[in-house]
Amino acid sequence: AGNSSQVNRVVTVVSVSFDIFSASADDIVAKMTLAQKVGQMVQPEIAYISPAEITTYGIGSVLNGGGSHPSGDRAATPEEWVAYARSLRAASLKTSTNSLGIPLLWGTDAVHGHNNVRGATIFPHNIGLGAMNDTDLITEIAIATAREVAATGIDWTFAPTLAQAKDYRWGRTYESYSDDPAIVESYGRAMVEGIQGEGLAATAKHFIGDGGTTGGRDQGNTQLSTALLLQQHGSGYVGAFDAAVDTVMATFNSINGVKVHGSRELLTDVLRGQLGFDGMVVSDWNGIGQVQGCSDTSCATAINAGIDMVMVPTQWLAFRDTLIDQVEAGTVSESRIDEAVTRIIKLKQKLGLMNQNFDPARQPAEVVGSAPHREIARRAVRRSQVLLKNNNQVLPLRPNQRVLLVGNAADSVPLQAGGWSVTWQGTGTSNIDFPGATTIRDAFESVITDAGGSLEFSSTGSYSATPDVAVVVLAEQPYAEGNGDRQHLDWGDSAPLSQVQSLRAMGVPIVTLFMSGRPLFVNPELNQSDAFIASWLPGTEAAGIADVIFSDNEGNTIYDMTGKLSFSWPGGAINPSNTDAAVGAVLFERGYGLSYTDEIDLPVLTEDPSNVQSGIIEGSGATGGGSSNPGAEPLWVFENGGFTSTYDLGTRAFDSAINYEICINDNGDGCPSISWSYLSDEFRGPVLEIVHEPAAAYAALFTESSSVIDLSDYASGHWVLELRHIEGPNDYRVKLDCVYPCESSHIDLSVQPGTAWQTVKVPMSAFTATGLDITKVNTGMVIWAKDHNGTRFRIDNVRFEAD
The missing domain is CATH 2.60.120.430 (Galactose-binding lectin)
Incomplete structure (x- = not known):
């Protein structure tokens, strides 16, 4: 890759007699050649660069993308991750024509735990955490995640995501905590404080407006004035900046037709001038290539807009050479390069990387997937369950009954974990990729067996003996950005639930657990269930679901349902007046969620996804009666x-x-x-x-x-x-x-x-x-x-x- 005439260009070697480990960032930058400085701004993916190339080109940072592991080994142990980190650091400390021996910075997407590492604790995705509305528990999750990242030799996590999804068709909705600005602000602050308190760098992303694109299209266009953009999508950054977040990642989307990666107005005038951010700005994966007039290997516009470090995973060498040319041609000023590199080196100094005796293993390997961390995740699962329906107070269930558990999703960690779990899309994995994890089936078997009950598992709804209760588990298939976008919100896949309706006709209660990355139109499923729980994407610790579903043998509640919707729940699958607009009909308002003390029965709901229905008022289980003039304007x-x-x-x-x-x-x-x-x-x-x-x-x-x-x-x-x-x-x-x-x-x-x-x-x-x-x-x-x-x-x- 790259122009061969540029790759081996002759550059005057700068004297390195001074000590870079004690020098100030300004003094280090003053000693560097242009090529050495540009090398610090380049971030390749670990699969596309060797340790030798890190030395040769003075590369400042690497990342491992979703599903990327040392030497391509998905089963790599924490010790092997650390060994790889040490090899990368050693390579970066060697000097060369293009390297001053500045230590490398390694970043990763640890977005719901250290989700790329086999055996790590996988926490619920953000949408489930939003349903907890528990800032203290978020801090615990941030600390646990940071410690597991630190135990693998990595310095920097690309989290938290602070998007506020407005259209649930967006495939990254589950990365949003809530569309309640107060929750997002408090969570952003807590996540940053927790991560950075452990000596790692955090990232506020994706700046800004990724959750507001027309039609919920990933990497699409958000049409808002700057004031409304900050009002509707900015609160998380307020919290993150209060906590002095180290880095910000630019977003793929456009604002009013202009890609944010190329917007000086947003990345400099607003981000730095108006909001006061003074840390480092990193681009997203080849994000510069989407800017008008740019490619993955060339984008002076993005550098001039305010990007300090460029995530250019594969064609990093061509990008490096082109940027050197652009500075020499005056398209990008060297002062802009100095500004960016100074920020990068200051971050490395803050993280302790510039300590000559620094070792990447900040934590022992044993913290990865440790029992205390799994217990935190279990609590998060327990507190994130949202009870949407509980007719005749079917829940909680006595565990000393005969329970039929239905659906393959009940025995699948990949379906519990969703996207960004060992692989980027969360696909191509099995339970074996999550050692130490607990499925819903595992959790139910433990509770029911201990209580003297019996559990029968069936993927199809068949059974050998009539149960006292049937629990059906429905789940979205895993997905991540791009692949998760939808045209509508109709769930439309209730085969396991349909298979047990004969039991319901016999008087057997039906309880549905719905694992999804977003609220969906599930009125038919609600009608077919006596109780219905939004379980989101709970991660590896499904024992938290069993904790809250089961009572003791006498029917006494052990854990009440405390989860509340952090987004409203749709009463239709489309917006009939404008298919580019989000569904406006609301069945359950944000803040809704029943407890076991609520004696409320949900009525029969319309099952036509195009016949939008509203009906449940905010924060209660009562059926809305409408005003005397429901069409009245505000x-x-x-x-x-x-x-x-x-x-x-x-x-x-x-x-x-x-x-x-x-x-x-x-x-x-x-x-x-x-x-x-x-x-x-x-x-x-x-x-x-x-x-x-x-x-x-x-x-x-x-x-x-x-x-x-x-x-x-x-x-x-x-x-x-x-x-x-x-x-x-x-x-x-x-x-x-x-x-x-x-x-x-x-x-x-x-x-x-x-x-x-x-x-x-x-x-x-x-x-x-x-x-x-x-x-x-x-x-x-x-x-x-x-x-x-x-x-x-x-x-x-x-x-x-x-x-």
Whole structure:
């Protein structure tokens, strides 16, 4: 590969009498030739470069892609991974014409555990972790993963993924924690802190908008203004940057038709200028080749846009030679190269690689797949299960029964693990590739046998004796990026479930476990099941599923169901009005998930995937009845940076410090306890910011209409607020007035920790149940911080919505 006339070019050898292990990054860069500097920016894949070539060309980094292993050996042990890491480091420390002996940096995609390594702990994919909404457990997962990566001699993981999937047809939906900005922000922070706290580098990826492409097409086009892009897809980066993440990976997708890999606006002006990131930016796999006018071996545009290290897996030598030519021709400035290489060397110094006595084995080999790590994964599985249906309270199951377990998926670790598991797509593997793992069948056998029950496993639904209960396991086939994209959300593969309907007709309860990387239209399967659990892609520790499904022999709950949907669940398979748009019909809102104490039966659902259906209200199991006018348009209170004309009396506040006198349209100048201002939020544009002063008295901001408003059309709907907590206690309250003293009681808002924008919904029934006369409402909101002591927050898009 490469131009042979360039490969062996003569370069003046720089004196290496100074000590690179103690020199500053600036001094090292000043000593380097152009070829030596460019070598540091190149990241080949380990299958396409030899240790000798690392020395010859002074290569700065390597990666092992999905399904790539030392010497191509899938069964390589942790000790063999470390031996390979040591050989690569030794090669990088040797000097040559093109090498100053700078240590190599090795990166890997450890995206749900150290998933390329045989025998490693495989955690649930991100979508399942989002259903836990447990930041502390995320930190434990990050630490365990980092330790297993460190035990194989690798320095850097390309995680966490901070995408917020908007269309579940996207094949990387399972890499998204949630579309709740607060969850993604807190998880991004926790993952980075956990990984980097163990001395490894983390990566915030893929910057930005990968979850918002039209039609959910992988590597497609996201059409949003910069403000909306940051609002809808930026919260994870807020958390990651708070934790001082070391690296950012550029995304394959385009924003408004421009590939991000070539966008200086996003990679420099926004990422560094607006968001303040000062670490290293790495490209994705041959991502530069998608930039207009570029190829896999040539892309000055990407370097000038802000890419510091280029992941060019196979044609790395041609890329290196071309970049040298581009600098010599002035297409890329050498100062831009110096900037990139300085960042790379500073990262190596931070990680300890520039310590002359550094050894790649930061952790003992025994931590890979260790019992404590598997126990963390088991807890994550247990907490990520989401109970969608539990008619007649079938669950939990007593284990001392006769249980029929149906479906090949019940005995398959590859189906539990999904994509990015030993191989890139997660295909071509078997249980033997996951030593130490527990299948659902294994877990059930252990629990049921210990309790004195009996388990019969059947791939087809046949049975030798009539069971007391049948558990059916359905699963998507494994997939990763590209191959996972879908045209619609119809599951449409319920053969194992159909095979046991004769049992249901006999009165045998049917429980379905659905392993998937995304919410799908499963109304027929819900109808055919007495209980239905979204199990996501749980990884290697399926004992966590058995933990929560089974009670003790007397029927007493051991572990309750605590998982909640981190994405809404679709009530249709397509968007009938626009096939390029995401499905809009919602069956279960984000936040929905039953516990065993809920006595709620799900009604029969439509089974026509084109006949979209909505019906379950947020966070409960009750069937939605709809408002008296379900077609009513939202009534806006605050939008586009101001209160609407409906609320013509403007912005007001009352303050108990001045005997509840009212401050009107004065930004709170007359109220010592509260103030407000209209400003431009970096993620939103124009918004309203409210401040409670330190040690403030009780005070609240409100807006009012000069006439009363009949909100009967919204009686079964919601009052909706978008809020960003900035500082201070984050407990908030709201009420509505029906011409004071007619009012509702205050409602405590459910606001997540963190500083991301989040949407808060309050059922109108919560107001009417506490005194509001919905036929004569005159305020659009009355809002304050419960602990009004140095609290600052922002609001946007306040409205009343009908169901």
